[in-house]
Amino acid sequence: xxxxxxxxxxxxxxxxxxxxxxxxxxxxxxxxxxxxxxxxxxxxxxxxxxxxxxxxxxxxxxxxxxxxxxxxxxxxxxxxxxxxxxxxxxxxxxxxxxxxxxxxxxxxxxxxxxxxxxxxxxxxxxxxxx
Amino acid sequence: xxxxxxxxxxxxxxxxxxxxxxxxxxxxxxxxxxxxxxxxxxxxxxxxxxxxxxxxxxxxxxxxxxxxxxxxxxxxxxxxxxxxxxxxxxxxxxxxxxxxxxxxxxxxxxxxxxxxxxxxxxxxxxxxxx
DNA sequence: CTTGATCCTCTAGTGGCTAGAGGATGCATG
DNA sequence: CATGCATCCTCTAGCCACTAGAGGATCAAG
Numbered sequence: 001x002x003x004x005x006x007x008x009x010x011x012x013x014x015x016x017x018x019x020x021x022x023x024x025x026x027x028x029x030x031x032x033x034x035x036x037x038x039x040x041x042x043x044x045x046x047x048x049x050x051x052x053x054x055x056x057x058x059x060x061x062x063x064x065x066x067x068x069x070x071x072x073x074x075x076x077x078x079x080x081x082x083x084x085x086x087x088x089x090x091x092x093x094x095x096x097x098x099x100x101x102x103x104x105x106x107x108x109x110x111x112x113x114x115x116x117x118x119x120x121x122x123x124x125x126x127x128x129x130x
Numbered sequence: 131x132x133x134x135x136x137x138x139x140x141x142x143x144x145x146x147x148x149x150x151x152x153x154x155x156x157x158x159x160x161x162x163x164x165x166x167x168x169x170x171x172x173x174x175x176x177x178x179x180x181x182x183x184x185x186x187x188x189x190x191x192x193x194x195x196x197x198x199x200x201x202x203x204x205x206x207x208x209x210x211x212x213x214x215x216x217x218x219x220x221x222x223x224x225x226x227x228x229x230x231x232x233x234x235x236x237x238x239x240x241x242x243x244x245x246x247x248x249x250x251x252x253x254x255x256x257x258x259x260x
Numbered sequence: 261c262t263t264g265a266t267c268c269t270c271t272a273g274t275g276g277c278t279a280g281a282g283g284a285t286g287c288a289t290g
Numbered sequence: 291c292a293t294g295c296a297t298c299c300t301c302t303a304g305c306c307a308c309t310a311g312a313g314g315a316t317c318a319a320g
Contacts, residue, residue: 006266016267021308036316038267047259055258058233062307068258075250082254083244090237093230100227103188107220114213120205124212128185128198129177136297151277166285168298192276
């Protein structure tokens with residue numbers, strides 16, 4: 001059972017050009033080509049692409065994903081690196097959340113003080129200026 | 131009292147090329163030039179740049195900041211737009227926080243299940259693949 | 261046989277800067 | 291007054307992870 005790029009895209013819920021892009025940067029291997037030069041994928045490609053997509057959704061960079069795929073491709077290697085990557089990613093996410101919560105606080109104060117007059121007296125503008 | 135671009139950068143805690151960039155995209159007006167062609171700023175530029183910097187830190191896009199600056203420049207205009215922008219920004223931030231909290235949960239599970247064996251049995255890899 | 265979807269390659273654009281080349285000027289020290 | 295280093299100028303290119311579009315070939319359905 002083989003898939004066209006369009007079917008692969010649907011199967012992994014990724015856009016077609018994104019697949020070509022991942023191939024270009026080496027996250028996906030160059031697939032076989034049919035006689036008409038079209039890319040032909042197998043089920044392994046769906047798994048790999050889903051892996052990438054999931055990792056991207058978790059905020060892993062392409063570089064991190066490259067490492068994770070590398071480990072996934074070499075199951076006999078120790079997985080310390082994968083743990084480290086996940087831990088670092090968790091740190092990043094927690095830092096981002098903390099920062100966004102600060103922003104949320106400030107924005108809430110701005111929004112709560114909503115004014116209906118002229119910009120001259122606008123709390124939002126004021127908050128940004130001050 | 132006037133400032134060089136370097137002093138303005140220090141005063142507003144922004145890098146020099148960023149100032150030139152903001153000028154290029156029209157967030158900052160073209161400043162006067164000294165005889166030697168160097169940019170010369172006044173105190174108003176510090177306020178404007180600080181406004182921009184603060185808004186960027188809050189996650190406002192350049193387009194949103196353009197609108198906010200426009201309002202700030204025309205204080206007789208109603209400030210409904212500023213309120214709307216702030217509200218939208220707050221929504222965005224809250225959505226981002228919610229998404230990141232989901233990711234955090236997943237990453238925490240991955241990290242908690244840390245394994246010390248081979249990648250073949252790695253929970254992190256497994257979680258990404260599954 | 262025609263229509264519309266899908267595929268191909270290639271180039272350029274997005275946002276918000278950042279880095280670097282290559283050169284002119286300014287300021288402090290010897 | 292010379293030296294050397296900081297700062298300034300313009301311009302181009304790069305970052306990340308895609309996305310959009312041109313221009314053309316091929317395919318499947320009616």
